[in-house]
Amino acid sequence: MLTIAKTNLATGEIVDKDIQFRNTLLEALHPDIKLSIGNISPFLNKIAKAESTAKTSKSASQRRTAAKSIVPLKKQAIAALNKGLGKYQLSGASGARKHGDFFFSQELNPFATYFPSAMGQINYGSILMTECLKIYAIPQLTILIVQDKEYRTDDCHGKISHELLNQLRQSEDFAIPANTPFQFRAGITNAWVAKGTLQVELNLPQGVDLVMPLSCFKGHKPTLGIQQVTSLKLGIVNFAQKRSVKTSYTVWQWFSQQAIAHDVLPINQLKAETLVAAQSDVKQLCQLVQAEQWVKVDEPEEECEEEADGKILSEILKHDIYGQLLEHPYVVRKIEDLVRRRWLTLATSGGINFSSFMAQPCPELGKLEMCISELPQGEYVGFRYPIRDQAFLDEVGKSLPKLDWLIDRKNQGVYGSYYDSKQRCNTKSQKRGNR
Template identity: 30%
Template sequence: MTTRFSNELYFTDGSIGELKTVTTWNVWDCASMQWTGSPPVVLRNILLAGLHPRLLMAIGEIQKTDTNPNLLNPFVPSNYPKQYLDLASNSRTHGRFTFNQNPIGSYYYGEDWKRIIYGSIVHTGCKKLIYKDIYYLVVDDENRDENGDYMDDPVNNYHWFTGDSHAKASAELMELLGLPRDKDGVINHIGGFVDVRKPIQFRAAFFGKWVGKGTIAHNPVLDITYDGSIIQGLEEEAKIDLVIPLSSLKGNKPKLGVHKGKILMGLVFEAEKRKAKPGWMLFHIKSV
């Protein structure tokens, strides 16, 4: 596997930008334990390549009906170090797994079963990959107040109208993600228009900490500047660009409240045309 990687800085300080990745994957036959003659698979703008562009990976092909657990054992390709099961992508339907010399899945998912069930998050092709250094809130979309009404932010006693795997964002973040402008939408401070009726599918990650997925839509109250008297833990006057619920965080879950950091986010689209193959497995191969 090879990855072409580019980083377009929107600001010279590196706080906002766009990544473009094109990853070419060769196919490994897990039964015969050799490379196949199948055409390589090309994946564009996946979180895994954006987070770890130097990883060397391969796709392994298995039969859909194969139940041999030994196929998931560590293996040693010629001239490469030993590889271990790390992540999975559509493993239940396509048999896709990522193997790695030094597994990274625990950084994002923690428990082993989450790395398998939710590994597809970092393999999903995106129309656009952007990053931004932001303040963001982690909230509990299932929380209710004493009257039984939804209040997703018990830390600040406020409801941001998140939902089941549904996040909220500022107008600027929505436009960075690539939400189409709409003349009938809400004008924001950078002169664009955001249609609040158009939620979009997203993938998100904080390097080495967590990954998330779901839908995201604009919330106008996130275009306002806040301070520590309103948002607990906010050390300066700033905007909150993202409110993400626990239900969107499929692996490690940060504590409720405000956080700061550079988030990598993707606007989802179908980047790979899947052909009728019995199954695939993804392997991470790291050269000596």
């Protein structure tokens, strides 16, 4: 387990001494690594405020002043990152960079080791920092590196042999469910790292343990063909399963104001009122912590801290029968932080979640067919997440005529309860087993 301290780069104050990362590819590849986290959120908050003022203020002078302050603020943030933390120098980032967290390393820069470009060290650093359910050290195996779509692979989707999967199943402390694809992280020390999904394949070439397309490799890439590999670290992140996922502006920005007002705001308002009522009494807040599932995410490496805090706090409160710990500094601090995050979630997601499934390529399925064992056969609306642009929804409307009524061309949005599973379209869900 990696234990890392976090420092506020604006003030130099250590804000957390014990941020823990469990079962990461980074620790598996470099067990002696020394890391620290530097946070620039104070700068980011000032930049966001200045940008908002520059766009929305009714005062022309305030808009000009705010606009002029943006570049200096960005330079201050960059200077703080470049200055480093004593012997620790900026090395990379993960998904938490949007919250202002960046990694600093001493001596070895692991991010530069695997990602030659600075953008790669920022964009793909999460590969090293994702917490896995289990990491296997495989002493020797044969990997076939191919182009996408060869040997039934696809974008970041590879195949694992039945023999290797059975070998992994010998572990007594971790169970791998049958016939279930999984997200993975993999790496060879000082060589390359990879990410994607793996699915068992019975018809691999003789002696091949893994087939991986080049798209799995971010940064340094191995050569095409057979690779005899020693000391592979293979981590399982998640298994294919039905999950509940937070929505965000990446979904709601494509909806019309009428749709938001009709379908989203009532739910959001109800949850906000519940939270407001609970904030008036610490006992009610504690009950809310214990009763509500605080975390519904699709990117576990980004919000594992929130989930861990919620579970630990819930366990503490469950055993505090007489309420003796309600004013303990740790309990108060964690409750305040969880409430802050909940308000942020309500502001960005509307308090609405939708079902998510990890899609796998399957040549046997026809166009616009999907196979999800948890869903009855029927017609569904399916879309990738996050939704990148309006063109995607336009394409959905063209492919699925029954959805034409959803597309609001004038307002460039979508009408109707698009997230509601009762809405039907022409995409078929066929029960053909767990693919």
